[in-house]
Amino acid sequence: MVNSRIPGLKDLTLEERREIVAANSPLESADFAAWDPATALTLDQADHMIENVVGVLPIPVGFAANFTINGRDVLVPMATEEPSVVAAASNAARIARASGGFTTSSSDPIMRAQIQLVDVADPEAARLRLFEARDELIATANEQDPMLVTLGGGVRDIEVQLVEARTQTYVVLHLIVDVRDAMGANAVNTMAEALAERVGEIAQGRAILRILSNKADLRLARARAVFSAEQLGGEHIVDDIVHAAALAEADPYRAATHNKGATNGIIAVVLATGNDTRAVEAGIHSHAVRDGRYSSLTKFEKDANGDLVASLEVPMAVGLVGGATKVHPGAQAAVKMLGVTTASELAEVIAAVGLAQNVAGLRVLATEGVQRGHMSLHARNVAVSAGATTPEEITAVATRMVSEKAVRAERAAEILEELRRDGR
């Protein structure tokens, strides 16, 4: 029985943490090799993934604890170079857990492909001609991916948009495709390319672009949770978080940072599972500006008990089959840790993590500010750069610098020299 509630994590060794993960997720001890520098993605494997390979770039992989999502406990793998992100997500998840955790939902995994037509003399009539050919176009598109159709996916519909642009009105055909457990780019691009010529014929124009849209507005993942005022630090903190969220709704300068808080969590899971981080970010940002002005992705309210109710709804184009998710051993281990079997389940976990991360960020901003937490971690890095080697030395140098409010390389070197001179 998986229990994601794991107190005292920061005091455990890496080996102890692995044992806990193995006991509380589908991962087995052998699976951790996928994240060991010596046995992780090999140069040969990397050489098959992209071009002109000269090496690999290791990024730390941690896990967020305390998540309960739709009543199921789950440990969440996160790949990130940013300190505090994993701890912050785990903290917010602990608070949400006390009120039942996260409740999530998602739309069907529907992506769009666009076919752009130029030089159409009668765009309005062309639009109707394309609709008249709907069944033929859907049948041809589905023939490109019989396996997807067997799995219950395939083209659901077409849309035709007339886009007034700089020099002419473009006719743009959208293929609306249920891509099931794929991210979907390959499936919909193949369909769009196969249809382009015929679509051009029907519209009596010329097809240029045939490509998916990253504005995945039909593939939404949602998460909501309640955070008790008491656990957040009092009702005044709830009020201040709601004020912070209101500023993000109204002010694009703040919205960008607010949304960066949520994407800290979202992208860490997207990356850990080998998914396309740029596709997800493009989807998220197009969603944030869907009403014509860039705004926040999350909503915050105070409920009748004075507790914080937070929710998030975002496009989430992630898959479990194909791409790096299938070939990267670390991504496979991450998917296994999550125990998810569909792309929609993965998308919902990611939404829950994004929400937790956003709440954690706002709570810190509404209380002590970000610098205290960042400073202690930064101080550890400064201690290491100044030559501290053992965990004891690093902690001693960092703690002294933080208490003296002097986190600087020269001070780290002085403290280190003092410690070593005194034989400590």
Ligand code: MEV
């Ligand atoms: C830092 O990576 C993220 C925050 O700036 C998010 C926010 O301001 O809400 C703390």
